[in-house]
Amino acid sequence: MPATSANSQSIGLPKAELETPALCLDIAAYERNVKRMVSYIIGECGIHWRPHMKGQKATELAVRAVQAGAIGVTCATVYEAEAMVDAGVKDILLANQVAGDRKARRLARLQREATVISASDSAAHLEILSRAAIAENVTIPVILELDVGMGRCGVAAGSPAVELGQIASRTPGLELLGLMGWEGHILKYDPEEKQRQAQAAMQALVETAAQFRKAGLRTDVVSAAGSGTFLVSASTPGLTEVQAGGGVFSDLSYQKWGLDHDFALTILTRVVSRPSSTRVLVDGGFKTMSYCHGNPQPLGVGEVKSLVLSAEHGNIELAEPNDTLRVGDLVEFVPGYTDSTLCLHDEMCVLRDGIVEAVWSIPGRSGRR
Ligand SMILES: Cc1ncc(COP(=O)(O)O)c(C=O)c1O
Numbered sequence: 001m002p003a004t005s006a007n008s009q010s011i012g013l014p015k016a017e018l019e020t021p022a023l024c025l026d027i028a029a030y031e032r033n034v035k036r037m038v039s040y041i042i043g044e045c046g047i048h049w050r051p052h053m054k055g056q057k058a059t060e061l062a063v064r065a066v067q068a069g070a071i072g073v074t075c076a077t078v079y080e081a082e083a084m085v086d087a088g089v090k091d092i093l094l095a096n097q098v099a100g101d102r103k104a105r106r107l108a109r110l111q112r113e114a115t116v117i118s119a120s121d122s123a124a125h126l127e128i129l130s131r132a133a134i135a136e137n138v139t140i141p142v143i144l145e146l147d148v149g150m151g152r153c154g155v156a157a158g159s160p161a162v163e164l165g166q167i168a169s170r171t172p173g174l175e176l177l178g179l180m181g182w183e184g185h186i187l188k189y190d191p192e193e194k195q196r197q198a199q200a201a202m203q204a205l206v207e208t209a210a211q212f213r214k215a216g217l218r219t220d221v222v223s224a225a226g227s228g229t230f231l232v233s234a235s236t237p238g239l240t241e242v243q244a245g246g247g248v249f250s251d252l253s254y255q256k257w258g259l260d261h262d263f264a265l266t267i268l269t270r271v272v273s274r275p276s277s278t279r280v281l282v283d284g285g286f287k288t289m290s291y292c293h294g295n296p297q298p299l300g301v302g303e304v305k306s307l308v309l310s311a312e313h314g315n316i317e318l319a320e321p322n323d324t325l326r327v328g329d330l331v332e333f334v335p336g337y338t339d340s341t342l343c344l345h346d347e348m349c350v351l352r353d354g355i356v357e358a359v360w361s362i363p364g365r366s367g368r369r
Contacts (some may be wrong), residue, residue: 004023005346005347005359006293006347007022007283007347007349007356007359008018008347009202010014010349010359010360011315011356011357011359012098012356013059013163013353013356014062014349014354014355014356015268015330015349015354015355015356016131017321018268018328018349018356020059020268020269020270020283020284020330021071021206021263021268021269021270021282021283022267022268023267023268023341023342023345023347023349024265024266024267024332024348024349024350024351025249025264025265025269025348025349025360025363026065026070026262026263026266026352027264027350027351027352027357028169028352028353029191029262029263030061030248030264030266031264032261032262033069033248033249033250033261033262033264034065034068034149034248036232036246036247036261037051037244037247037266038068038069038070039233040051040230040231041230041231041242041244042069042233043314044235045156045234045235045238045239045242046171047234047239047241047242048060048070048071048240048241048242049065049069049070049071049241049242049278050070050071050073050074050091050093050223050241050242050243051065051070051074051243051244051245051248052073052074052075052076052078052095052226052243052244052245052246052300053073053074053080053198054073054074054075054076054077054245054339055086055245055246055248055249055339055340055342055343056245056246056342057080057083057342057343057362057364057365058249058348058360058361058363059083059084059086059087059089059244059246059363060087060358060360062084062087062089062127063087063088063089063358064133065248065331066123067091067256068358070333071091071104071208071241072089072090072091072092072093072115073089073091073092073093074092074093074094074095074223074243075092075093075095076094076095076096076138077093077094077364077369078094078098078103078106078110078278078369079098079108079135079363079364079369080363081094081107081110081116082110083363083364084114085110085113085114085116086202087308089114090114090115090151091114091115092115092116092117093116093117093119093143093180093182093221093223093243094107094116094117094119095119095145095182095243095363096119096129096193097118097119097120097121097122097125097145097155099125099128099154100128101120101128101131101132101176104128104129104131104132104245105132107129107132107135107140108132108135108136108138108140109128109138111133111136111138111139111140111271112138115141115357116141116220117141117143117177118139118140118141118142118143118326119142119143119145119153119180119209120142120144120145121144121146121147121153121154121155121164121169122155122164122294123146123164123321123335124168125173126164126167126168126171127171129142129171129173129174130171130172131191132171132173133172133173134172134173137268138176140143140173140174140175140275141174141175141177141178141222142148142168142176142177142195143163143176143178143179143180143221144164144168144176144178144179144180144182145179145180145181145182145256146161146162146179146180146204146205146208147182147183148183148202148204148205148224149185149186149194149199149200149201149204150183150184150241151185151197151281152182152184152189153354154181154182155213157205157208157280158204158205158207158208158211158215159170159181161208161211161212162208162211162212162215162217165212165215166215166338167245168318169218170179172359173180176217176221177217177218177219178209178212178219178220178221178222178223178240179204179205179208179209179212179219179222180221180222180223180224180327181201181203181204181223181224182224182225182226182243183197183198183200183202183207183224183225183226183227183229185197185201186198186229186232187228187257187365191232191258191280192231194229194258194329195232196227196235197263198232199235199236200241201224201233202224202233203236205222205224205236205238206222206236206238206239206259209238210224210238213291215233219240221240221241222238222239222240222321223239223240223241223242223243223245224236224242224243225242225244226243226245226246227244227245227246227247227250227254227257227259228247228253228254228257228258228259228303229243229244229257230244231258231266236357242339246260246338246339247259247322248261248264249264249265249342250262250263250264250265250297250338251263251265251334251335251336251337251338251341252294252297252334252335252337253293253294253336253337254333254334256294263334265322265335265338265341265342265348266299266325266333266334266335267284267289267296267334267335267341268284268330268332268349268368269282269283269284269286269288269330269333270283270328270329270330270331271325271326271329271330271331272313272327272329273327274276274325274326274327275324275329277321277322278300278305278317278318278319278320278321278322278356279315279316279317279318280298280316280318280322280327280331281313281314281315281316281323282298282313282314282316282331283312283313283314284309284312284333285310285311285312285313285314286309286310286311286314287311287312287344288312288314288341288344288345289309289314289333289336289341290333290335290336290337290340290341290344291336292336292337292339292340293336293337293340294336294337295307295317295336296307296333296334296335296336296341297315297330297333297334297336298314298331298333299331299332299333300312300331300332301318301321301322301325301331302319302322303318303319303320304317304318304319305317308327314331314333316331333337342362342365343362343365343366344365345362345365346358346361346362346365347359347360347361347362348361348362
């Protein structure tokens with residue numbers, strides 16, 4: 001039988017002895033990024049931080065975020081929420097619509113151990129949550145998701161949201177707590193336009209929250225903003241919390257989206273072939289590194305002319321000849337997007353000062369809902 005975990009026995013070893021490909025977390029860089037997020041969101045903006053775990057997944061990271069000051073975490077799936085509850089996290093926002101009666105009942109059962117607020121955007125969906133809550137004899141806390149411009153899920157701001165809020169507040173088994181909006185559509189804009197678009201999106205959210213209060217509906221939670229937007233959104237008066245998560249790692253996408261954090265998550269590979277002085281083949285391809293939102297970038301190899309990822313190979317064409325890189329040498333990559341890269345791995349090697357401090361498993365990585 002093959003070993004189930006390539007690096008589970010690597011604690012105490014230097015990075016260079018890891019089996020490759022390996023997902024590596026520079027824990028000191030992670031801690032610096034967390035400090036920045038806590039200091040801005042909680043310190044400067046004076047609101048709660050509820051980091052999204054969809055791209056972090058390891059429960060150890062959720063526990064650390066809470067220890068650093070987060071009110072709880074945001075999750076994308078019931079499975080992620082179950083893992084977080086198992087790890088002792090007590091306050092969770094499931095920022096997605098959970099559909100299907102069996103899955104909704106799993107969400108309902110979690111309420112016995114923690115508060116798991118669920119997003120909803122339609123009367124039909126509220127009905128699913130209500131059925132599950134009644135069947136499990138619990139109350140499910142809900143917030144309404146507004147479409148603040150992204151064109152994904154979400155009820156329209158203003159009176160359609162207030163009308164749905166009134167339905168939610170009288171639906172048996174549910175407790176309406178407020179609103180959320182995810183302004184993901186503004187990521188692509190240049191800084192000036194992004195500021196304008198953030199203002200419009202956040203205005204739609206907080207003005208609808210004001211209409212909720214006028215209608216006697218609760219707005220304990222007014223939640224928004226990700227790692228590529230919180231710097232322009234989090235200071236909006238009326239917001240109560242920020243969902244930014246992936247900024248604890250940072251990557252080339254977050255950098256492109258204006259986040260100046262340290263790169264904490266990398267992929268360690270080894271050179272397996274040198275067909276010519278400008279070509280380097282490494283033992284990590286698209287099953288190891290994602291090209292969603294852009295290619296990863298190899299560090300310390302000079303200018304890269306092209307990078308092609310096949311299943312198990314990274315095929316690097318260098319701009320200049322390099323005769324020092326040899327078969328067996330390490331090449332480390334910064335991910336194009338950490339969210340779509342981390343979920344390709346079973347485990348994360350945690351390094352401090354170049355030594356493996358821990359190896360964490362990555363639950364729910366296969367997209368299990
Ligand atoms: C609902 C929701 N909130 C927040 C985010 C931002 O997450 P992150 O900060 O990890 O980029 C996303 C990302 O896609 C999202 O879907």
